[in-house]
Amino acid sequence: MEFTIGGQLEVRMTPADVGKRVSVRRVAEAPSEGARFTDTVGVLTSWDDGVLSVTTKHGRIVRIPESSLVAGKIVPPAPARRRGPAAAFAELSLATARAWQPVESEPLGAWRLRAAGGFTRRANSVLPLGDPGLPLGEALERVKAWYAARDLPAYVQAATGAEGTQEQLCAGLEDHGWRREVSAEVRIAALAPVADLDADVSAVRTARETDAAWLSRYQRFGTPGPHVLEVLGSGPSVWFASVPGEDADGVPAAIGRCVVDGRWAGFMAVEVGPEYRRRGLAKAVMAALARVALDEGASAAWLQVEADNEGARALYDGMGFATHHLYHHFRPA
Structure with missing residues (x-):
């Protein structure tokens, strides 16, 4: 990051710039060899009582005493994404x-x-x-x-x-x-490439309503109550997908859910049983649901994935999904 004017580090922002995107350099709290300074980029969310708060795109709030500030400047908004649909x-x-x-x-x-x-x-x-x-x-x-x-x-x-x-x-x-x-990350992509994934969709079954078999694979509750079924069934145009399992218990090998809403197709509840992983079933479920959504006129896809779910993030990287923004759940301490 460049902070210099005529070779001098300068702070080129004031408390009046709260709400703007900034780049800040400060003296490191525990400097290591060759790392005397720490840089932070984010939104300047406050500057009160000699302390700046900068919120990064990942939701981390960095508090910086004015006394440690070495340089700072306003920076332009993050560049427009090069992949996927435009989305406000x-x-x-x-x-x-x-x-x-x-x-x-x-x-x-x-x-x-x-x-x-x-x-x-x-x-x-x-x-x-x-x-x-x-x-x-x-x-x-x-x-x-x-x-x-x-x-x-x-x-x-x-x-x-x-x-x-x-x-x-x-x-x-x-x-x-x-x-x-x-x-969690909210990711977006063009829908057609998801529908065109190299995946065998022949075993994927799609339906308008969930059933006991689908619910037996879903991992987010114990015994499903009416509120669970109401949430799962909500949305403008809801689809469920499943791949039959190999055991007599009727539990599907993989499941997924998609909601079509105008140009958007949202993918949720994509789950694969541990014993069925590495067979391409998640791709097959996604591709089958994407084809249904294309038939209904959708052109863009979104999904949500927890930021620490490395396996799912890698899978969605390979499908062309790019992070649009992050959301965070805050709770009283």
């Missing part, structure tokens, strides 16, 4: 929300409080796509009370890493004692 954050966020709907929801200003009996964080967290209409501290107290009344932990889902995302909200949540519990 708001459009994609709404599509992902419609594909995994809660059983109960309530507005708080432009926030949406969502609950589904505790089945997945996505269906039991706040979707904050605007102003809650209250100061942040008051809004969070309302959130905690709403979830407590339902015997559920309070979560807020906030995003980083794309234009129009919520780095300042992430910093505000941390300032109010909320801590990031899990992070």
